[in-house]
Ligand code: PRP
């Protein structure tokens with residue numbers, strides 16, 4: 243799968259875009275205001291699964307003995323128990339099952355954050371990840387990277403808990419959010435399916451897809 247770093251956007255060095263045609267097709271369906279809650283949920287799940295293939299390309303492999311029908315040999319297995327998915331509540335929850343389908347051995351932590359509607363700054367309300375954080379690869383999941391406040395706060399909390407290897411995976415990113423996350427955490431690679439134009443005055447991504455949490459869970 244091609245995840246070419248963004249051509250011509252020299253100031254976004256942490257960002258890679260997953261450009262697979264199926265991902266791009268499904269992102270367009272996701273943006274459509276007529277997409278129902280049921281279809282929105284299924285699309286987020288499918289895109290997360292397709293992105294999982296790409297964002298796991300650098301996972302550590304361990305040799306593993308295996309008996310084929312013909313002989314004994316040594317293959318390779320992902321050391322999946324060291325992988326941890328961390329959805330940012332609520333909308334990140336929609337990406338968990340799709341990723342787990344490809345890495346079923348992963349653990350799942352949770353970070354609860356919401357954006358204050360007037361300041362747009364994140365307010366945190368929940369944090370739970372496995373204890374051996376320094377030994378794990380963390381994938382923080384959230385469909386939207388808008389101002390970057392929630393992503394930066396989530397990464398900060400993970401580092402405070404001892405995490406050393408963290409990637410951020412979203413569906414739609416705004417340049418402002420990619421820059422803010424990179425300024426605060428230049429060691430954190432960011433993967434998205436689409437880099438959009440800008441934020442509006444309310445902090446929504448344009449053209450975007452609206453409020454991901456509301457569309458996923460049918461609230462509003
Ligand atoms: C949305 C989204 C991100 C955040 C992105 O969550 O899922 O977590 O906004 O915005 P930012 O980059 O400007 O911080 P929201 O705060 O709406 O909470 P919800 O998922 O509970 O609806």
Ligand code: URA
Pocket residue numbers: 386388445446447448450451452453454455
């Ligand atoms: N959160 C969302 O759900 N959508 C946006 O466009 C920005 C933040």
